[in-house]
Amino acid sequence: MPGAADPPIIDLERVVARTLPNGLRVRVYPDRLVPAVSYYSFFRVGSRNERPGLTGISHLFEHMMFNGSARYGPKEFDRVLEACGGTSNAYTSNDVTAYYDDFASEAFDTVVDLESDRMRSLRLTDETLEQERAVVKEERRLRTDNSTFGLIEEQLETLVFQAHPYRWPIIGWMEDIDRIRREDCQSYFRTYYAPTNAAVYVAGDVDPDLALRRIEDAYGDIPAGPAVPAVASGEPEQRGERRAVVHYPAEAAALIVGFRGPPASDGDAAVLDVLQACLAVGEGSRLRRRLVQEEVAVSASVAWAWRIDPGVFMLLLELAPGANRQRAEDELFRELGRVASRGVSAKEVERARRLLRSSVLQEFSTRNGVAHALGQAEALLGDWREVGKALPRYEGVSAEDVQRVAARFLAPTQRNVVWLDPRAAP
Amino acid sequence: MSLALPELREARLDNGATVIVAPRPGVPLAAARLFVRAGSGLDPPGRFGLAHLVSTVARRGAGRRSGAGIDALVESLGADLGGDAEEDATVYALTAPAELLERLLGVLVDVVASPTFPAPEFDRLRRRELASLARDSDEPATLAERAVFTAAYGDHPYGHPVEGRTRDLTRLRRADVRAFHERWYLPAISTLVVVGPVDAGAVMDLARDRLERWRAAGEPPPEIARAERGPRRVVIVDKPDVTQTQIRIAGTALPRSSPDYFPAVVANAVLGGGFTSRLVEAIRVNRGLSYGVRTRFAMSRSAGLFLFSSFTKNETAGELVEVAFEEMGRFCEEGATAQEVTRATNYLAGLFPLALETHDQWADRLCDARICGYGLEEVQEYRERVRAVGPDEIRDVARRHLPLAGGVVLAVGPAKRVAPQLERFGKPQVLSARSVL
Numbered sequence: 001m002p003g004a005a006d007p008p009i010i011d012l013e014r015v016v017a018r019t020l021p022n023g024l025r026v027r028v029y030p031d032r033l034v035p036a037v038s039y040y041s042f043f044r045v046g047s048r049n050e051r052p053g054l055t056g057i058s059h060l061f062e063h064m065m066f067n068g069s070a071r072y073g074p075k076e077f078d079r080v081l082e083a084c085g086g087t088s089n090a091y092t093s094n095d096v097t098a099y100y101d102d103f104a105s106e107a108f109d110t111v112v113d114l115e116s117d118r119m120r121s122l123r124l125t126d127e128t129l130e131q132e133r134a135v136v137k138e139e140r141r142l143r144t145d146n147s148t149f150g151l152i153e154e155q156l157e158t159l160v161f162q163a164h165p166y167r168w169p170i171i172g173w174m175e176d177i178d179r180i181r182r183e184d185c186q187s188y189f190r191t192y193y194a195p196t197n198a199a200v201y202v203a204g205d206v207d208p209d210l211a212l213r214r215i216e217d218a219y220g221d222i223p224a225g226p227a228v229p230a231v232a233s234g235e236p237e238q239r240g241e242r243r244a245v246v247h248y249p250a251e252a253a254a255l256i257v258g259f260r261g262p263p264a265s266d267g268d269a270a271v272l273d274v275l276q277a278c279l280a281v282g283e284g285s286r287l288r289r290r291l292v293q294e295e296v297a298v299s300a301s302v303a304w305a306w307r308i309d310p311g312v313f314m315l316l317l318e319l320a321p322g323a324n325r326q327r328a329e330d331e332l333f334r335e336l337g338r339v340a341s342r343g344v345s346a347k348e349v350e351r352a353r354r355l356l357r358s359s360v361l362q363e364f365s366t367r368n369g370v371a372h373a374l375g376q377a378e379a380l381l382g383d384w385r386e387v388g389k390a391l392p393r394y395e396g397v398s399a400e401d402v403q404r405v406a407a408r409f410l411a412p413t414q415r416n417v418v419w420l421d422p423r424a425a426p
Numbered sequence: 427m428s429l430a431l432p433e434l435r436e437a438r439l440d441n442g443a444t445v446i447v448a449p450r451p452g453v454p455l456a457a458a459r460l461f462v463r464a465g466s467g468l469d470p471p472g473r474f475g476l477a478h479l480v481s482t483v484a485r486r487g488a489g490r491r492s493g494a495g496i497d498a499l500v501e502s503l504g505a506d507l508g509g510d511a512e513e514d515a516t517v518y519a520l521t522a523p524a525e526l527l528e529r530l531l532g533v534l535v536d537v538v539a540s541p542t543f544p545a546p547e548f549d550r551l552r553r554r555e556l557a558s559l560a561r562d563s564d565e566p567a568t569l570a571e572r573a574v575f576t577a578a579y580g581d582h583p584y585g586h587p588v589e590g591r592t593r594d595l596t597r598l599r600r601a602d603v604r605a606f607h608e609r610w611y612l613p614a615i616s617t618l619v620v621v622g623p624v625d626a627g628a629v630m631d632l633a634r635d636r637l638e639r640w641r642a643a644g645e646p647p648p649e650i651a652r653a654e655r656g657p658r659r660v661v662i663v664d665k666p667d668v669t670q671t672q673i674r675i676a677g678t679a680l681p682r683s684s685p686d687y688f689p690a691v692v693a694n695a696v697l698g699g700g701f702t703s704r705l706v707e708a709i710r711v712n713r714g715l716s717y718g719v720r721t722r723f724a725m726s727r728s729a730g731l732f733l734f735s736s737f738t739k740n741e742t743a744g745e746l747v748e749v750a751f752e753e754m755g756r757f758c759e760e761g762a763t764a765q766e767v768t769r770a771t772n773y774l775a776g777l778f779p780l781a782l783e784t785h786d787q788w789a790d791r792l793c794d795a796r797i798c799g800y801g802l803e804e805v806q807e808y809r810e811r812v813r814a815v816g817p818d819e820i821r822d823v824a825r826r827h828l829p830l831a832g833g834v835v836l837a838v839g840p841a842k843r844v845a846p847q848l849e850r851f852g853k854p855q856v857l858s859a860r861s862v863l
Contacts, residue, residue: 009453033451036779066701075711078701083769085776087700104776134714141670142717142737148564249667250564252557282506284497295550298557320557347502354504358455358523365453365784424667 010364012388015374016208018216022224023196026215027374027384028208031367037204038367039101039111041119042375045192046095047170048231048308056172057180059092060136061188065099066090067128070121074128077114084110094166095308096379102368105205109214115200116218119193124185133177140171149316151246152256152418159242159416160258160312164235194225199378203371233309235260241415250422252298252321255329258416259409261313264306264380270393271405272313276302277352278344278402279335280315284351286344290335291317296328306380313409325419336410343403353394360390429779429806432788435626441640442614445633446792448621450785456524456622457789458531460538461517463797464610467583467650467728473602475590479552480603481509481516486547489536493547496533505530509537513584514650514727515797521786524622527629532636535618538611539640548600556595563859567737569663570672570838573862577661577834578676578731582653592863610647613640619792622785653678653729655832660852663859664841671743671839675734675750677829682725682798688811689819690723690827695770696762696820697721697754698734702769708753709736715746723827727798732827740839744847747835751851754828761821775809 017027046058066088068074081088086103101111144150154169161167171177191197200219202211238260262268280287280302287300297317304313315336317328363369377386432448439445466477485508486493500507505522507530520534562568572587579585590598618637620629655678680686698705698721709719719736734754738746762770782788782805795802804811837844841856848854 034779034783036777036783075702075707079769082700082702082773085772087773087777102777102780104779107776131711131714135710135717138670138715138738139717141739142567146566146668146670251560252564282497282501284494284501289494292554293550295553298554298561318561320553321560323557351502351504354523355501358504358506358521361453361455361523362521362784365455365786366780367783368780 009361009391010370010387012385015384016212017384018212020195020216020220022220022222023194024219024222025199025378026212027199027201028206028211029203029370029374030206030208031203031370032205034367035105035205036367037103037105037108037202037206038371039103039115040201040371040375041099041115042199042201042379043097043193044197044228044379045097046093047168048094048165049192049229050165050168052168053176054180054184055168055176056136057184057188058097059171060132060177060180061185062090062092062097063132063136064124064128064185065118065122067132068123069118070123071117072114077118080110080114081107086111092170094170098372098375100368100371108206108211112214112218116222119195119198119219120222122189122193124182124189126182129182129185133180136171136177137174140174140177144169144171148248148250148254148420151248152254152420155244155246156256156258156314156416156418157312159244159418160260162236164233164309165231166307166309166311191226191228195219195222196225197228199375201371201375203374204367235310238414240413241417243417245419245421247421247423247425249424250420253319253323253325253422254420255317255319255325255332256418257315257332258312259414260310261304261409263310264308265382268405269306271397271401272304272409273356274349274352274394274397275339275402275406276304277355278339278348281352281355286335286339287332291328291331296331297323308380333412336406340403340407340410344399346399349397349399349402353397356394357391429782429808431802431806432621435630437630437634439613439634439638441638442612443637443640444617445630445637446617446619447624447626447629447633448619448788448792449624449626450621450788451623452785454524454623455785456522456527456620456624457785458520458522458527458534459517459619459789459793460534461515461617461793461797462538462611463515463615464647465512465515466586466588467513468610468647469586469590472594473598474586474594475555475588476598476602476606477511477516478588478590479555479595479598480606481511481518482551482555483543483548483603484509484537484541484607486551487542487544488533489540491533491536493544496537499533500530503530507534507537511588512797513588517793524624527620527624528632531632535636535640538616541607543600543603545600548603552595552598555589556592559589559592559595559863563863566665566668566670566672566838569665569859569862570674570836573661573663573838573857574674574676574733574834574836575731576862577659577836578678579653579729580656582729583650584653584726584729609644612642612644612646613637614643615646617793617796619789621789621792650728652681655829658832658852659834660848660854661834661836662841662844662848662854662856663836663838663862664856665838665859666840666842668839669740670737671740671837671844672737673735673743673746674836675747675829675833676731676836677833679723679730679732679827680725681728681730683727683800686823686827689815689823691774692767692770692812692815693762693820693823694721694723695774696766697757697824700773704753704757705734705750708749709746713749715742715749725798732829740843743837743839743844744850747848747851751830755830758821758824758828758830761817761824764817767815767817767820771813771815774812778808
């Protein structure tokens with residue numbers, strides 16, 4: 001049985017951590033099994049730091065980071081990286097913007113040079129801004145405007161959050177994407193991309209002391225940045241169910257339901273992970289058995305992503321064409337009510353814990369996964385050492401805890417309900 | 427530097443089944459695969475989707491266990507088990523905590539060797555597959571992927587979607603599923619692969635014990651024929667309401683075991699792989715026409731496709747296809763520069779170790795090598811062989827395998843707006859979304 005006797009799944013004693021005088025945090029996790037390295041740069045900025053009228057700037061800016069800096073001209077970043085056996089990508093979330101490079105060990109110095117150069121001296125031109133604006137608009141058409149899931153998910157966040165910046169989509173509203181100017185990007189860069197607001201995570205085939213020295217040499221002279229503006233993170237209490245309908249020509253209906261959960265720093269965030277596994281991970285989970293195997297829905301899933309401020313516990317049902325919508329909704333709410341009133345069994349909790357353990361192990365089986373987990377833990381929980389608690393966190397969760405969080409967070413008055421109506425708007 | 431292979435232990439059992447165990451340090455999860463070299467390429471005409479349905483229903487009852495019983499056992503131990511049909515094989519994958527493998531390997535074998543195909547589960551899963559197909563109509567990219575294989579392969583056994591089509595699924599009966607299993611699920615064409623921090627001797631004994639009882643015999647499947655590229659077709663799958671058109675350009679190219687494999691991999695990296703490829707530069711960077719642009723050689727055992735994929739707002743669908751053909755034409759004409767070849771080969775060689783980082787990746791690679799018929803020395807020598815590819819081979823492989831003539835241009839978008847833009851590539855044939863599902 002996994003538990004106390006387990007060796008730690010990740011040896012955090014290996015991590016060499018330092019904060020440079022300019023505020024840049026650097027954490028290095030050596031692991032020499034594979035001749036490759038993963039290198040993450042985390043910036044504590046995401047759509048949470050935006051304001052209406054400029055939504056989507058975090059994500060559009062992420063694209064701008066690949067378009068040239070002082071010593072590497074436009075198009076050079078990826079060319080240089082690929083030429084030495086590496087690849088890069090990035091993502092923007094509600095809370096952070098993270099860039100990664102995966103590469104053959106020999107490329108380490110080049111990567112440090114590329115990354116520090118763009119943090120020091122990014123070049124923003126009108127030409128590259130227009131080009132990325134067009135690309136981002138295509139991305140929005142792909143993921144939101146022509147995606148049934150994208151449409152209802154976007155609608156759901158505007159219901160769950162009335163005031164909090166989580167209300168708007170990470171990619172931004174189409175009009176705002178059109179509105180962003182170069183000066184906005186420049187000021188955004190100065191404010192949010194200074195070393196004070198950044199951290200570097202290295203996992204893989206490196207000598208940690210040497211790696212740290214290289215990073216210090218390369219980033220040491222970048223000036224510390226200004227204080228980052230506070231986020232207006234308030235959200236009024238929800239006093240009853242909220243509903244919306246999205247009309248879009250489609251073959252079948254879908255239902256998405258969201259509840260505001262706790263922030264990542266709250267111990268209940270891990271309890272909701274366990275609840276998620278009880279409800280919708282694996283064929284034997286409650287919603288799969290009650291809704292999918294009973295053919296009320298074609299699929300049932302739960303998404304629960306930890307965020308700095310309270311995030312969304314999201315349930316999605318996809319229906320067969322012509323299926324009974326009322327029944328799907330009723331059955332879903334009945335099951336959630338059952339968990340809140342009668343709880344789950346100790347066996348279900350044990351099952352969930354084991355499934356969660358396997359998914360944590362999967363995450364730690366790549367260098368990219370380890371570097372990302374360190375960055376994510378520091379960004380959301382304030383300390384990279386929290387990675388070491390990934391499994392113990394679940395060991396402490398009891399069936400009573402699961403019932404308590406279901407009752408607290410998934411109450412009927414706290415529901416936000418969006419239906420995809422597969423007919424064009426009347 | 428060569429890449430080290432894990433030490434492989436291999437045995438052929440009395441019933442003809444093969445077992446490969448590859449102990450490897452790393453996270454305490456074991457990756458097991460049991461594949462049968464029978465996939466959707468063996469679907470009988472009019473019964474497309476059969477191999478896929480077999481793989482789905484097999485999981486719902488095997489040996490003495492019901493589907494719910496398998497769920498309960500597998501998931502209560504933190505494991506994952508499922509089957510998936512491909513063109514040339516059906517692969518059943520089990521990922522389990524290494525210390526619990528002993529309790530689960532028997533279930534994996536049962537699902538493959540002695541599924542019971544309970545009638546209610548068969549009926550339910552067939553209905554679910556039908557509903558999923560209908561839902562696919564709402565996903566333009568999914569529609570495009572399904573339609574392009576059919577359009578490019580035509581009547582070839584790889585030419586229908588693995589999941590089948592509505593008209594086929596409606597026709598399928600439980601007896602078809604049982605018959606497919608009985609005819610093709612044979613130990614002599616099956617291989618069990620286990621990778622992870624396991625004791626090779628113990629796993630080998632365990633595998634022998636669980637697998638050797640499987641008795642079934644029959645002729646192995648015939649080799650599937652190579653595919654011929656037909657004349658150029660332009661196909662539009664009509665989605666009147668979307669604001670963005672999905673584009674595919676495809677043509678038959680090479681099978682996985684082709685001697686052209688390495689030149690093709692490098693050519694693809696220069697033309698449409700990675701972030702600095704010619705097509706990404708022309709379409710995304712220089713013109714802002716799309717967010718995503720990519721090419722690949724989709725290779726199976728007996729045949730393969732060259733496939734270009736992208737998407738753009740409806741107004742620029744024709745422009746995107748034009749640019750893609752321009753770049754492919756220039757590539758066939760001029761080939762790659764020395765600098766591009768160096769960059770592409772360094773890129774591929776440098777990243778290759780990351781494609782074999784986890785136990786699951788190794789297990790999948792070992793299966794793929796056996797299914798498609800290539801040797802593992804290819805894995806060891808990957809970096810040297812990629813670096814040995816020169817500009818002449820790249821140009822040669824591009825000329826022979828890019829669909830400049832023939833092949834298919836496929837768009838999923840509003841036909842009324844897109845058809846006039848695509849006429850210059852051939853007379854568009856408009857299909858309804860339903861007809862490809």
